[in-house]
Amino acid sequence: MPGGTAGAPAQPGRKAQSAALARPGIKARLVGAAYALGWSAICRLPESWAASAFRFVADIAWRRQGPGIGVLECNLLRVLGPAATGQELRAASRASMRSYSRYWLEIFRLPVMPAERLVGGMIETGEVEAMLANLAAGRGVVVPLPHMGNWDQAGAWVIGRGAGSFTTVMERLENESVYERFVAFREGLGMEVLPATGGPHPFGVLAQRLRAGKLVALPCDRDVTGGGIEVDFFGEKALMMGGPAALAVQTGAALMPATLWFEGDRWGVRIHEEIPVPAVGDRRQKAAAMTQEIARVFEQGIREHPADWHMLQRVFVADLDPERLAASRARLAVRERAAQRNGAGPARSATAQSANAQPATAADPGADHSPGADHSPAADPGADRPPAADTTADRP
Numbered sequence: 549m550p551g552g553t554a555g556a557p558a559q560p561g562r563k564a565q566s567a568a569l570a571r572p573g574i575k576a577r578l579v580g581a582a583y584a585l586g587w588s589a590i591c592r593l594p595e596s597w598a599a600s601a602f603r604f605v606a607d608i609a610w611r612r613q614g615p616g617i618g619v620l621e622c623n624l625l626r627v628l629g630p631a632a633t634g635q636e637l638r639a640a641s642r643a644s645m646r647s648y649s650r651y652w653l654e655i656f657r658l659p660v661m662p663a664e665r666l667v668g669g670m671i672e673t674g675e676v677e678a679m680l681a682n683l684a685a686g687r688g689v690v691v692p693l694p695h696m697g698n699w700d701q702a703g704a705w706v707i708g709r710g711a712g713s714f715t716t717v718m719e720r721l722e723n724e725s726v727y728e729r730f731v732a733f734r735e736g737l738g739m740e741v742l743p744a745t746g747g748p749h750p751f752g753v754l755a756q757r758l759r760a761g762k763l764v765a766l767p768c769d770r771d772v773t774g775g776g777i778e779v780d781f782f783g784e785k786a787l788m789m790g791g792p793a794a795l796a797v798q799t800g801a802a803l804m805p806a807t808l809w810f811e812g813d814r815w816g817v818r819i820h821e822e823i824p825v826p827a828v829g830d831r832r833q834k835a836a837a838m839t840q841e842i843a844r845v846f847e848q849g850i851r852e853h854p855a856d857w858h859m860l861q862r863v864f865v866a867d868l869d870p871e872r873l874a875a876s877r878a879r880l881a882v883r884e885r886a887a888q889r890n891g892a893g894p895a896r897s898a899t900a901q902s903a904n905a906q907p908a909t910a911a912d913p914g915a916d917h918s919p920g921a922d923h924s925p926a927a928d929p930g931a932d933r934p935p936a937a938d939t940t941a942d943r944p
Contacts, residue, residue, distance in 0.1 A: 583725075583726050590656040591660045598656075598657070599650070603646055605649065606649035607642070609645060610642045616860040617645070620859065620860045623857070623864070624637060626781075626784060627640075627782060627850055627857070628640060628854065640854055644855045644857065644858065647697075647855045647856045648858040650698075654700070655700060655733075658701060667705050669815055670701075670705045670815050670816070671814055674819040675804060675819045676709070679802070679804050680710060683711055683761060687761055687800075688758030688759060688763070688764065688801035688802070689764070690758060690765075690766065690795050690801045690803055691764070691806050691819075692793075692803070693769075694769040694846045694850065694857060696809060696857050697808030697815060699767065699808060700733075701815055705817065712763070714738075714762065714763035714765055715739070715742060715753070715754060715764050715765075716764070716766060717741075717742045717754070718734070718742070719743075740757075751795075754795055758795060759799050766792045768842065769843075770787075770788070770789070772789075773876065775877060775880035775884075777835070777839040780840065780843065781843045781847060781863070781864070784864050785865040786864045787865060788863075790836065792839075794831070797835050802822045803822060804819055804821070804822050805842050805846065807820070807845065807849025809852070809856040823838050823845075
């Protein structure tokens with residue numbers, strides 16, 4: 549046989565191998581079909597039926613006590629405090645899974661929700677008018693967020709309140725069809741979605757938007773790079789993304805954290821006071837100090853609404869694999885040295901990591917998402933999934 553060895557099967561050519569690798573597998577196609585079904589079918593069901601179904605699936609996931617639920621309860625125990633009983637912790641984790649399932653239900657129903665409901669249904673507190681006044685005056689605003697409530701609904705709300713389109717970053721998913729559906733979904737709400745990889749460097753584009761007086765929103769309560777900033781969080785050390793603070797230092801934009809929650813059949817938002825840039829320190833030190841202030845704001849919001857903190861991944865240093873963390877930090881240090889040799893300063897390289905802070909991968913919420921772990925979006929969807937489809941690690 550030409551090009552082969554007698555008695556051995558023919559080896560496919562390089563092009564054929566590349567084509568085979570490029571084709572999505574059966575699992576990826578099933579996941580894509582599940583998301584397509586969610587957006588096409590769930591929005592057609594009566595809302596009460598869909599809500600009951602999603603709560604039912606959330607309760608099943610909660611009862612199975614998979615690894616994702618274990619991580620959730622470890623995180624919630626820090627919020628509730630060591631005096632919390634086992635019964636109190638289990639009740640909190642069940643409420644959180646139901647809240648998370650509501651988030652997913654709303655993701656599939658947002659495209660058909662009237663704008664009046666998305667805006668009028670939001671209970672506004674804090675510095676909403678100050679945020680809008682900054683934008684009206686031409687000053688950019690960067691809004692760091694925890695994984696709370698429904699931030700896609702909050703995006704539709706802030707656009708409806710007159711903020712104009714805002715910019716965020718989304719991890720490119722292994723399942724390209726799911727990624728494209730999420731991008732189209734968010735763009736349909738009025739967001740500008742930047743890919744974390746495979747496009748222009750997110751830092752530069754985000755900085756441009758802020759200097760142009762636009763709004764940027766970045767979830768940042770969980771580090772996915774190993775290079776996050778260590779902060780005090782619920783009395784322990786945790787790693788958070790330093791990108792939002794570094795952007796504020798770099799551009800002069802107002803850093804105004806937001807916390808979100810569900811309020812009955814409505815939603816709640818608090819826009820917190822601007823965190824000022826410290827007067828002393830270099831850019832990295834200033835960004836670190838501001839990230840600590842963000843952590844304090846998040847801590848307050850999560851204590852007030854613990855069930856609406858959808859954190860099924862490890863955030864506390866004590867829970868991370870120390871060898872993976874050390875290896876991840878070593879890799880990051882090499883990349884930062886290379887970036888600095890190429891002319892990128894510390895603030896830019898730190899902010900670049902914020903691209904991965906976006907809740908937008910289709911990974912298993914119960915998998916090991918500690919720094920250095922496999923963050924592949926096609927990871928085993930696992931048993932602890934809220935309803936209907938392969939859910940997100942840094943959820944959309």
